[in-house]
Amino acid sequence: MKKIGIRTVAEAAGVSIGTVSRILNPDSAMNIKVSEKTRAKVLAAVGQLNYQPSYSARLLRGTSTRTIGFALSMPQTHDAVYLSNYTARILNGIGAEASRNDYQVLLIQGEDYRHYMDVKRIDALIMTGFQLNDNPLEGEMREMFEHFNRRDYPYVVINSHLPGVTTASIEIDNEAAMSRIASLILRKRFESVGFVGELTPNPQRHHAERISYLKKFLDGTGCRFEERCILNGSGGDIPELPRIGSYNHDDGKAALRYLVRNQLLPRCIVCGNDNIALGVMQAAFEYRLRIPEELAVIGFDGDYNVGYMNPPLTTVEQPLEEFGRIAVQFLLRKIEDPAAVLSLMKEPLLIERGTT
Amino acid sequence: MKKIGIRTVAEAAGVSIGTVSRILNPDSAMNIKVSEKTRAKVLAAVGQLNYQPSYSARLLRGTSTRTIGFALSMPQTHDAVYLSNYTARILNGIGAEASRNDYQVLLIQGEDYRHYMDVKRIDALIMTGFQLNDNPLEGEMREMFEHFNRRDYPYVVINSHLPGVTTASIEIDNEAAMSRIASLILRKRFESVGFVGELTPNPQRHHAERISYLKKFLDGTGCRFEERCILNGSGGDIPELPRIGSYNHDDGKAALRYLVRNQLLPRCIVCGNDNIALGVMQAAFEYRLRIPEELAVIGFDGDYNVGYMNPPLTTVEQPLEEFGRIAVQFLLRKIEDPAAVLSLMKEPLLIERGTT
DNA sequence: CTGAAAGCGCTTACAG
């Protein structure tokens, strides 16, 4: 079986390969000046031979790959879970918008994001989830972004930022989110509040940020938000959890048990994400605590299922799908116009349901 | 800024580009016979110039792309949701195993899967979710698989099959699953059973399959499994639902409401998937039905969150992550050995929790 | 052990 390439087509149509190429590349400036007659001949041959231009050869000539990279995790930060619920939602937005524009998505895992761009395996890159409290790779990453900025690469960072370097970014307004949560807490007159984040040595930085905003908004209101009811990270009295790449449910369970056993249980627990909240709720049921009468629970993210809990979870809705879509839209613009910039801070919605 | 290619490196090291290439391709047979001295020189130059071999040039030379395609949906079957919960779990397995083997994953959406393989944009392809009751593209797809088989392409189909063509496949044993569900139903002495699948004109074929197995196992046992309590597909009395690309929760809600209003509510509802089950449960709570005392609910799939419901959901656990991993392992084998075949039927676990 | 050269399959100035 002979491989059919551009010259097979050219022979079949009785023209040169250059002509075939011109006809097959409508974007080419030269495409216009081709006679209808030859065009018809060539197109017929293409159809009959079912010719597919080689992807790699086109790539080599510098054409776009029509591929957007989505970087799933930085080295050392990735655990057993490849794609979290949260990441999947972002990917939903990315995928929908990409496919609308006839782009595909390459999932990238590993150390070297620069490489994919440098080598033009992808046209653009979306990153998320590397914002740890203490990221050992911060230096390297800063360099990477400077490299990207210098070359006007199309990239976007979602819900993460690195001090000291400007990046194209989309993020949720944690301050606004915590302000809304604080209002709810005060309106409900919950007299004490706790916070449960990830019980790992190196949790996402968001959690710490949100804790400090919540402190700010609750300060002087009479509502107690004490240090020992704030479980985030590790050390001190915080229960140790083996990290098994879970979806954080276990952090919630462990935290609630710890609070109950040490008689620290607050009236309301604010959680770093919805999975933690589900874990908190499950453990609360084990202790026969009534939600929301005895314990209120507030989540974060707005995962697909949390409206179907019993009671349904009050949570801060992050429009993650929208983040994905906006990211792709920006990247497509940036590909056209290297000067395009993006710096979007989105205010989230607090959705009150049955747990408060 | 000059672009640095293989010849920049060659010049810097004072050797020919062929030598550079040989040193950089450890797999090459010629790699062994290169002197340590030149190797050191070249490697130093590579490091210093931070040289990255062009991905596209390598591709053109026929090297592997180190990319596995994951096809998300067939044309016309895809709705607003790009990646369902179910698909995300498969992808988790694929991604983990791929990245362990230094492969990346390309998400493919659109009409033409053959193209990606033919054109060698990917080394292998994984497909799922196209098994509709009435797939208008069945003919085309059959041709595609025959094309793949003829060329010994590495591909796998997960949880879908097409009558009349043999494909490399991994699937769940629906018969075993329904046998387990039937045993549970009989043991609990539920006197009547209903089924809720997708309330769309063209539901997944699994649901119909499972209904018929359940019929078989319940037949003659005295447990009633009547036609009018089987809601799957559309037509007849089945409530019409606008498809909004949801995760099926709404099917569950609509179905339960329909059953209650028409006084058809059975003692136990078996659901086509977990999202449907969550919808059923939520609607049941609205009617103040007690689960499991008045109504038992059984899900399918084993999504991450369903153990955290209240009560936690009894469901059939599909090892979807494992399916993804096995698929990748097979593909890597198939790349080495074109004669490799795969036909795996996996028995699922029924996990009994609070809803039965 | 290494170099010079052919060629992977295209696109695109350059001629005519």
Added chain:
DNA sequence: CTGAAAGCGCTTACAG
């Protein structure tokens, strides 16, 4: 309007 030719950046027989 179309052809002949250069070249994208590599890999790999072929010589030596």
